[in-house]
Amino acid sequence: MDKETGEKRSVPNLYRIDSDKLGRCEYVMLTSKQYASVMVIDVDQIGKAGGHPENLNSYVKGVIWALVQHGIGPAWAGINPISGKAQFIWLIDPVYAGKNHTSRNMELLKATSHELGELLDHDPHFAHRFSRSPFYTGKSPEAYRWYCQHDRVIRLQDFLRQVREMAGQSQHVKNKRQQFNSGRELINTVKTRREEAQAFKALADDVENEINAELDQYDPELIDGVRVRWISQGVTARDETAFSHALKIGHRLRKAGKRLTDAAIIDAYEHAYNVAQQQGSAGRDSEMPPMRDRQTMARRVRGYVTQSKTNTSLGSNAPGRATSSERKALATMGRKGGLKAAQRWKTDPDGEYAQGRREALAAANRRKKASGNSTRAQVLSVISQTYEQTGQIPTWQELMQEVGVSRRTVAYHVAALKKAGLYPDV
Incomplete structure (x- = not known):
């Protein structure tokens, strides 16, 4: 019972690592709201059956190998023997929080988990509470196969910086130095950004006229619900077609009060891309962008649909913002x-x-x-x-x-x- 509020609350069972009772627990709580000494990432990308690291999803396997090459690989890797899904555990410098469950270090842990999860294409709904236990010794057929890689303890701030370097993300460094070598370079960059923004705005305005799904059945120019855009006779603009269709679906989801999930936007993009490939490939092989680029596209679409400000996490291709001194220089010119x-x-x-x-x-x-x-x-x-x-x-x-x-x-x-x-x- 809580002495301050008088309310009853459940008390977790604590076990030693060498305890037989711990070996019978397939799920454990490795962290609490006020303390964490590990970071757990749950990856739902389906691989192959077998429970071996070779059975991981090819994209996940590539990212893990890159992390290992940078010296920041996981301490524990657990793999589902049936689906090839996985959970990865990193040992971290312990972080603490007060009774309000918030602290700067806990926020740093959340940021690191988010960045690393985005890199691994993780399950964004993973609660980070109950996790698969690497100490389970039972006979469950779905028990993860665990592999211990090392026992190094990482420092979150350094780890986050390395992950952002791998992902091509900004480091959010305070007092960042001017990133342009000359005023002319600054002006040209701003002009390029303005032209890109105007092009995407024109495309978004064009799509707004197509967001009514009830009119699709009367539009003879639509193919499987997709308005195919053309470069020339018999040659489709696959990327532009896919992006505009994803943008249209995003407007419809928001109008219907539904969530603008990455999965829904990416599905719309892939469907439109395949339609454009089928209608006018002109002998070109399918060049569907990798999943990371499609996720970047989904975030960009969500930003346009919700009319939010440009986010620096839109991907490595998104240009950075001008600093305060650069904006003053532009104004002075x-x-x-x-x-x-x-x-x-x-x-x-x-x-x-x-x-x-x-x-x-x-x-x-x-x-x-x-x-x-x-x-x-x-x-x-x-x-x-x-x-x-x-x-x-x-x-x-x-x-x-x-x-x-x-x-x-x-x-x-x-x-x-x-x-x-x-x-x-x-």
Whole structure:
């Protein structure tokens, strides 16, 4: 009984790992709302019967192998011997929460589970409460076959960063540096985004006229409920046809008050793509996008249908947003001050204003070069100390963590050190 509320509540049974009673439990609660030392991902992608890692779904198997190659593979892998579905367990630094069941670390665990689950195409409705037990010793024919891979404990923040790198997602780093090398590059990027947005908006407006399902039976241009779009005579625009049909189905689902699930949108996309392939393939093989790209498409469709703002998780192909300083730069370029400055550069390139701007630019470049030299010195220091103490060269991941820079920066400085002959020869 709860002393504060006076309400009765069930008390879970706790067992030791070597207990016979634990061996009889096919399902266990590995985490609670206030404590978690493991992260469990449930994958419902059907594979083959057998219960061996080779029987996993081919996509899931490929992702797990990539995780292992990056040194962040699961500690335990449980495989259904009948369907090939699986559950994966990672050992994590324990996270805690108070009585309100919320904390920053618990939110980090949820974010990591979501990102990893998206990468593995997981079951989004998995409750993360009761899981298959890796300690089950009974004789149930559907009991998972468990394989212990290692006993390493991972740090959630580092793990999340690596998963996002694999998935091509943004890292959500605070105080992010400007991502464009020049003002011209920033302007061209914004123009490209505007053109893409206008194209998709025009397509969405066109689809809105077709959302009434009752009119489909009277439309002679529809084939199996799909309006096929054409590139030329006998050649269909398969991707555009599939996307517009998925968008139409999304509008219908929302109008009917139904959930805009990934499965429903992807099914509509696949159906329209197959119809377009059948009607006008022109000898082309089916080039259905992989499941990850179809999931990205589903999120994009859901965003257009619900008229929400662009989400940075739409996939690796979605352009990033401009930072605050970049938006100010864009605003300045269209104002009188920016126009006046451009006129000064054109009419008096060797005048006082131009000379002052060149000096400021040269000073900024000198500071940037000094910063780069400082970073290279830090990289060299970490390499030298690690090699002196252990006799081994640190990995790029270790250099990234120690110096606090990106993988690209590490690669740049390591190449420069090798060229200068300062990299240890092992």
